[in-house]
Amino acid sequence: MAALAEVSAVVAAHLAAAAHLEAGEMILSNTENQQVADAIHRAEIGTSGEILCVLSEADSYYPHVALGWAAAIALLIPYLLWLTGINIGMMMPPGWQPGHWEDAMTIAYHRFGLGYTVLPIALFIVTYGLTLVPPVSRFLTPQRVRRKHVHNSALEQFRAMGLRRTARRTGVLIFVSLSDRQVEVIADEGIYTRVPPDAWADAVAAIITGVKRKEIATGLVEAVERVGTLLATHFPPSAENPNELPDKVIEL
Known part of the structure; x- marks a missing residue:
């Protein structure tokens, strides 16, 4: 050409x-x-x-940029919360813990795992959706x-x-x-x-x-x-x- x-x-x-x-x-x-x-x-x-x-x-629209921001936020926010000493696991509602688990340590680990799974996924979805909005996308791109x-x-x-x-x-x-x-x-x-x-x-x-x-x-x-x-x-x-x-x- x-x-x-x-x-x-x-x-x-x-x-x-x-x-x-x-x-x-x-x-x-x-x-x-x-x-x-x-x-x-x-x-x-x-x-x-x-x-x-x-x-x-x-x-x-810049979906690749939105994916980058969503991944960064999903990874960084939980890590920053952990650095500040905030227990993400305690954010999980009590109803999420299995009723047949009686060991407090096991329940704590369960809530910790859910916290560090659910929060990043939620952050990723919300951030991705927001960064696809044209004015936000232009600002962040x-x-x-x-x-x-x-x-x-x-x-x-x-x-x-x-x-x-x-x-x-x-x-x-x-x-x-x-x-x-x-x-x-x-x-x-x-x-x-x-x-x-x-x-x-x-x-x-x-x-x-x-x-x-x-x-x-x-x-x-x-x-x-x-x-x-x-x-x-x-x-x-x-x-x-x-x-x-x-x-x-x-x-x-």
């Missing part, structure tokens, strides 16, 4: 202003979608490059894990939307993950060889500003314009200059 160039910007603090949407609700209105589509059309007139915008509001997830999602959309099939390999994807609060710009091989990754910083900054003002469409329009200007400098329009991708915003 040909190499892809990419530039990522973590914008957690800036995208926190984005409102949470109900299932099935559009991120942009029809008017806003048309504004971005028109911006893409104008930008592509001056370049042979192709621009596509993808907005994702879908909550991201390391930034590098979230960055990798968004990067992989952007690459997946890059391939799925056909940006790798442009004639001159000059497709650019602007991917905004509102749930993970991150932005990625993915450029195809034809652009990678001539445009450094940090050249997309202005486009990312425009999206950040737009989201902070709760004007996502405005941010996307400005980002598209900046990407279009950059592409026009390095990739002027060809004689035919076909429009190889739809001029629109894809919402996930």
Whole structure:
């Protein structure tokens, strides 16, 4: 597979202003979608490059991170309680002890065993469930894990939307993950060889500003314009200059 160039910007603090949407609700209105589509059309007139915008509001889940936290809590809490001298076995209700066991030491060991079995299992289940809740998951998931997830999602959309099939390999994807609060710009091989990754910083900054003002469409329009200007400098329009991708915003 040909190499892809990419530039990522973590914008957690800036995208926190984005409102949470109900299932099935559009991120942009029809008017806003048309504004971005028109911006893409104008930008592509001056370049042979192709621009596509993808907005994702879908909550991201990190089950492997949830499993890690659940296992850590289930193991550490009983150990910390033991270190502090708290007898977990005494937390077990009297009804849990076998009635036919009369030896006090045997009963103590029984309750101790149940305590160190039931408590970790309960802690694991509760912690795992809580860490799957999207806001909690985002808070507990390391930034590098979230960055990798968004990067992989952007690459997946890059391939799925056909940006790798442009004639001159000059497709650019602007991917905004509102749930993970991150932005990625993915450029195809034809652009990678001539445009450094940090050249997309202005486009990312425009999206950040737009989201902070709760004007996502405005941010996307400005980002598209900046990407279009950059592409026009390095990739002027060809004689035919076909429009190889739809001029629109894809919402996930």
